[in-house]
Amino acid sequence: MKGIPTILITVSPEVSAQMRPPRALYPKGFKIGNSLGRPGMRDLQQKVLRGALNLLTENTRPGEVITLEYPEYGQQYDPPRVKKLG
Amino acid sequence: MTISRKCVPFTPFDRELVKSTIAIVTAGGVHLKDQEAFNIADELGDLTYREIPPDVDSSQLMVTHHHYDHSDADEDINVVFPIDVLRDLESEGFIGGIAKKHIGYMGYTMQLKAMYEGTAREIANEIDKGSRADAVVLTGG
Numbered sequence: 506m507k508g509i510p511t512i513l514i515t516v517s518p519e520v521s522a523q524m525r526p527p528r529a530l531y532p533k534g535f536k537i538g539n540s541l542g543r544p545g546m547r548d549l550q551q552k553v554l555r556g557a558l559n560l561l562t563e564n565t566r567p568g569e570v571i572t573l574e575y576p577e578y579g580q581q582y583d584p585p586r587v588k589k590l591g
Numbered sequence: 592m593t594i595s596r597k598c599v600p601f602t603p604f605d606r607e608l609v610k611s612t613i614a615i616v617t618a619g620g621v622h623l624k625d626q627e628a629f630n631i632a633d634e635l636g637d638l639t640y641r642e643i644p645p646d647v648d649s650s651q652l653m654v655t656h657h658h659y660d661h662s663d664a665d666e667d668i669n670v671v672f673p674i675d676v677l678r679d680l681e682s683e684g685f686i687g688g689i690a691k692k693h694i695g696y697m698g699y700t701m702q703l704k705a706m707y708e709g710t711a712r713e714i715a716n717e718i719d720k721g722s723r724a725d726a727v728v729l730t731g732g
Contacts, residue, residue: 508602544667
């Protein structure tokens with residue numbers, strides 16, 4: 506099995522980081538259900554997808570979630586947090 | 592082959608994006624309107640997945656998933672399944688092409704072992720054998 510390169514776009518970076526994805530992008534402040542942005546914001550959706558695909562070609566650290574900012578998204582949301590025991 | 596949970600299964604990407612074919616795999620519960628919906632009545636979740644063809648009309652896609660607010664995806668599926676956006680990037684020459692097969696499944700499950708050892712491998716095999724994808728974009732809800 507050779508494997509297939511993947512890039513994850515996640516809006517739950519702490520939750521996703523627990524699974525140690527090979528490559529991952531967190532578009533900062535995007536809410537759950539808006540992985541690529543808001544409906545109809547095609548320019549932003551293209552920018553996020555280009556940003557994600559570019560991470561395939563960069564020297565990222567396996568298991569690390571890369572945060573990129575897209576201010577044109579507008580209102581920002583806090584991502585879900587992983588509850589710590591104890 | 593069993594992969595350690597401590598291992599990051601990193602596959603190098605040794606191609607140029609402009610010559611690469613891209614597939615989308617989403618856990619966001621996306622499927623064609625004429626495909627069987629995911630079973631949201633089962634509290635354990637649904638371990639099945641749906642194949643989505645590359646020439647799909649995005650207006651024929653829908654979401655069945657009860658663990659996130661998909662009202663925005665109902666309005667524009669590209670917010671979780673960016674098939675039209677991928678077409679844009681192909682048109683502008685950013686990527687080489689769109690894979691022959693894409694996958695939607697419902698990421699919520701209480702059957703983690705079956706998802707990890709069964710469904711995930713089946714999806715990987717679908718992409719590996721039938722899609723001609725050089726890389727995969729993964730999205731959740």
